[in-house]
Amino acid sequence: MPESLRTELCGVPLRTPVLLAAGTAGTLDETAEILDLSRIGGVVTKSITRQARDGNPEPRITWTRAGMLNAIGLANPGVDAFAEQVAPRAGAMPCPVIGSIAGFSIEDYVAVAGAMEAAEGIPIAELNVSCPNVHGGVEFGADLGALSELVRAVRPVLASTKLLVKLSPITVGTPHTPADLARVAADSGADGLTLCNTIPAMGIDVRTRRPLLANVTGGLSGPAVHPVVVKIVHDVHRRFAREAGLPIVAAGGVTRWQDAAEFILAGASAVQVGAGTFADPKAAEKIARGLAKWVRDQGHTAVVDLVGAVAIDG
């Protein structure tokens, strides 16, 4: 991969700023069959919960005209099986691994954080406080007090592991903006932010009159959400992350290099590809190649020089 793409996230060196998003790349290393993982920036694991979960009934993935609807419901092997059978492979991965943590109580999150901390080869954890597809999935990420309490409880468990907090793009029904929640996460000990998870959504088959997903509702991702998340990344970067030196990892509709470039200009240090990998399993690799050419065309030698470099008058 070109030198110009080299960057770092919370002090962890990345070969490129293009990562695979949580839940879209298998539990850990399954995408190695279709993708050269030494050519991407990193992999985020499936979100791991304390107990094993089968997830929601099928159908739980479907496509809309502008993206993807999913209601996987955090299907995962649970923290014990993850620690015994999956995490030991993390150290052998050809790219950094970010361990995604989900839960339904502070104790749940703390237990999974302990497993991430104990694992060799998981230098960064990502706290998923924004899953729209399970009961209680967004509660921690929608309330300033609960979010602060959770991050403060998990932070000391991750003694040698950096912590990203992954937020929802939607705060409707609360008096807060995503930037308010981002600031609370940062003030409570987050080393960086992942912006964002999917947007609660629903589709209906008008012939059968049945919801497209067995769970009735799900999360929208892909191109439709991209401009929404560009604004959130820009707002968070401008309001405090830039000054605080807090890295933002942007997720939402990155399917082409232009989408990744937009996120970088808005203030993201790295991006994650989710739905894009379903559409084209090699998307992350292709996006990185496109980014390298863009950096050159912009007259720069390093992608990091373009972080937050959107040109706004005044």
Ligand SMILES: Cc1cc2nc3c(=O)[nH]c(=O)nc-3n(C[C@H](O)[C@H](O)[C@H](O)COP(=O)(O)O)c2cc1C
């Ligand atoms: C099938 C599927 C499963 C997902 N599972 C998780 C998950 O386990 N944990 C999580 O934090 N986000 C999960 N997400 C959200 C993605 O990580 C990402 O934040 C979101 O899809 C936006 O990126 P995209 O538009 O590139 O898909 C999932 C998304 C999809 C499409």
